[in-house]
Amino acid sequence: MSQVPLSLIVEVKARREEARDIVTFELADPHGRPLPAFGAGAHIDVRVPSQGQEGLVRQYSLCNHPEERDRYQIGVLRDPNSRGGSVAMHDQLQEGDLIQISAPKNHFPLEPAKRILLLAGGIGITPLLCMAERLAHTGADFELHYCTRSPERTAFRERIDAAGFADRVRFHFDDGDEDQKLDLAGLLATPDPDARVYVCGPSGFIDAVMSTAKAQGWPDERLHSEYFAGAVTASEDDDSFEVRLASSGASYTVPADKTVHQVLAENGVEIMVSCEQGVCGTCLTRVLEGEPDHRDLFLEDHEHAANDQFTPCCSRAKSKVLVLDL
Template identity: 75%
Template sequence: MNPSLSLIVEVKARHEEALGIATFELADPHGRPLPPFSAGAHIDVQVKEGLIRQYSLCNHSEEQDRYLIGVLRDEASRGGSIAMHDEIKEGSLLLISAPKNHFPLLPAKRTYLLAGGIGITPILCMAERLARTDADFELHYCARSVERMAFGERIKTSSFSDRAHFYVDNDAASPPLELAKLLEEPDADARVYVCGPSGFIDAVLAAGKKCGWPSDRLHTEYFTGAAITTDNDGSFEVRIASSGAAFTVPADKTVYQVLAENGIDIMVSCEQGVCGTCLTRVLEGEPDHRDLYLDDDEHALNDQFTPCCSRAKSKTLVLDL
């Protein structure tokens, strides 16, 4: 069992929050307080045996009696979201991790929150935290349709409704999100947080960088891995530093898969390079980074990589295992 999955929670309530989006309210079965969390945090959820997925917490971070997660049903997913929608009901017991935060809300004079689709989940928690602390911020929320806009009413009736802006793709009356205008004046004391589909995040990052925002002021959280062309993938070797054992990784398998086949366990979760669970130290060799967890500066160091999806540019990688 994954040792990070240390909490048993009960699904106290389930709601159809929007078209294709369900929310699950999780609490301790005996009413005990849950571990605290901060805005931007997520939990690992064992949807069923051998299937672990990450979901952002979208209730207020000062609450300790419950966790609230929102799950988009994705027919193209690898089973996690479909199982959550089809199999997890009110009263179900789930094994989860304590909250983790790879998308923390940092101090800033002004904060821009941008959400696309289900990316509203961590962004909403951030908005509520900033509103509670009287911070200067604005929220920009894009969705394909009103029917698919989760938490719309919650935001419209919130204390920060005057700072929330909505953009709906299929509504001719809806204004477009003008990223160049929104980000046209970079501020050394401001920060941008963006979460949503990869294309949405990439558009925000491109606009921000074009406007001159430094990369350390542009904060992202991806839900899916990067689209990678594997046509030119070849084989390479991984060597285990502690034992000297070496294994060939063929073009059609990941490092994680090869190590698992040879009895070497690495904790994994998303298997797409977005959660960082499997991050492994590299002692020798040059990784071919294919994750969205590490930033460009961390990639350049070549001292760690994600064996669930990344490969090697060198003939051999020596791993600190």
């Protein structure tokens, strides 16, 4: 396995408890130099601090104003059921620490539209808050619906209340009154050909928004999503299959309990990986023959249907053999 190279060293300039189990980190160049520019919806790869090891690489959306070059701000939810990245960020990363990050990447960019609907679930507020900052700055027509379990788990509440776009934000709490909970069917009842919907948060929240919008007649090209939770990569019902490298003809068996990239790495074939959950698209690999079993959350439905590329960090095969452009 080959991790994505992280080219920037930044210092943790500030750490803030934003809400229960949510911390923000403000990152800046140690020498005060401007950081690479980014657009609304962008994220960075972060090498999570670890003791005596190279460290995990995780992705975090940038949530500050996209015209700022003096800092990056990320929000991290402490998830005890995660693979360890968020817990390490919460427990080990302190002000003054130096960490490695990548330059910003954007798989969730804002597209032109007369009206924008932003729907955030929990920590999914981070890229959408950046979008709200950008949209307000440009005078765009938008509204932000922010859904959380309770007020004490609602990050950035003070920042939003003090923002110039506060009147465009609606908070929805799971433990609140029924009349303040988000009415997805009502909100999306009338497809607007001049509008776009952006949604980010837990998989269940995104799936609910997307399925409701499609049922109401919203076209796919007007719906944009970004997942934080990873894909299901394996199950006890999975069959083994072969992957063959087009360049050498070498063939390797992928058993049910291993991923394609794990098997290739064991045999000295390196593929660049980052999230290892089918979210970021870093490991995207061209398929020359065979039918992939797509399990990523990165490719769109029409890209899955083409079956000419897949994510070897999590996806498998429906055919007995996959021939890869490697």
